[in-house]
Amino acid sequence: MTTFIVIFTSLVSILAFSRTELFYKLQFNPYQVYHRKQYYRFLTHALLHADWVHLFINMLVLFSFGMAVEHYFQQLEMEGLISNPRLTYIFLYIGAIVVSTLSTLAKHKDHQWYNSVGASGGVSAVIFTSIFFAPWQNLLLYAIIPVPGIIFGVLYLAYSHYMSKKSSDNINHDAHFIGAVYGLVFPLLIDPGLLGRFLEQLFRV
Numbered sequence: 584m585t586t587f588i589v590i591f592t593s594l595v596s597i598l599a600f601s602r603t604e605l606f607y608k609l610q611f612n613p614y615q616v617y618h619r620k621q622y623y624r625f626l627t628h629a630l631l632h633a634d635w636v637h638l639f640i641n642m643l644v645l646f647s648f649g650m651a652v653e654h655y656f657q658q659l660e661m662e663g664l665i666s667n668p669r670l671t672y673i674f675l676y677i678g679a680i681v682v683s684t685l686s687t688l689a690k691h692k693d694h695q696w697y698n699s700v701g702a703s704g705g706v707s708a709v710i711f712t713s714i715f716f717a718p719w720q721n722l723l724l725y726a727i728i729p730v731p732g733i734i735f736g737v738l739y740l741a742y743s744h745y746m747s748k749k750s751s752d753n754i755n756h757d758a759h760f761i762g763a764v765y766g767l768v769f770p771l772l773i774d775p776g777l778l779g780r781f782l783e784q785l786f787r788v
Contacts, residue, residue: 584669585649588676589642592702595630596638606631611684611699617692629680631700645706648713649676655716664774675769679708683762687755704758708766711736715770715777718785733785739763 599606611628615621632638652675656668665671683704691697713720718733730738743760770777 584672585646585653588649589646592630593638593642596632599631600635606700609700611687612695613688613691613697614693614695616688625681625684626677628684628700629702629705632702633700637701641702641706645702645709648706648709651713651717652709655713659773664777671773675708675712675766676705678769679762679765680705682765683707683758686757686761690757699755699758701755701758703755704762704765707739707759707762708769711763711766712769715767715781716784718781719787736763736767 595609599609609624609627609631611624612621616624632641649672653668653672656665656671659665659671660668680702684699687699710722714732714736718736719731721729722732722735740760740763743756743763770781
């Protein structure tokens with residue numbers, strides 16, 4: 584499933600790089616969603632990226648952590664906690680994309696020129712679901728510095744919250760923050776009992 588999402592997203596993003604009309608039609612514009620009921624933008628904006636670097640980083644991270652999450656969901660299937668790992672993964676990814684844009688809609692529904700693109704909400708959710716199942720597994724910060732997942736998670740949430748309040752750039756930090764929280768909570772929607780497993784691993788240092 585991760586591989587399919589990466590390939591499909593990459594193809595649409597690359598196509599939209601050279602087609603302004605397509606890019607405009609698919610990006611998340613809260614004004615168009617709220618006032619013209621173009622609800623499809625909740626999903627389609629995640630198929631677009633601002634440039635090649637944005638696309639490459641998001642898809643690389645998604646592929647790396649997505650494959651791990653698929654493995655964890657397969658384990659949950661063997662334990663009888665879920666019946667369809669692929670469908671569960673879709674709920675995680677697409678659910679995060681939608682939920683992570685709700686605050687953006689509320690903030691900018693009357694701002695006609697505000698736009699947002701990227702799969703960061705979904706990617707953040709996948710990262711944090713991975714952290715839930717393996718909190719002390721090292722992540723590579725800047726692809727070089729090893730940082731335990733739970734430490735990275737705390738820093739990531741703090742940074743996203745700070746930058747959201749500061750509003751000094753054009754990055755949708757709200758989507759990053761909300762997507763991350765959604766990904767961390769998602770396993771508990773599957774089975775609240777998984778909290779015990781998370782805490783057990785968290786304090787097993």
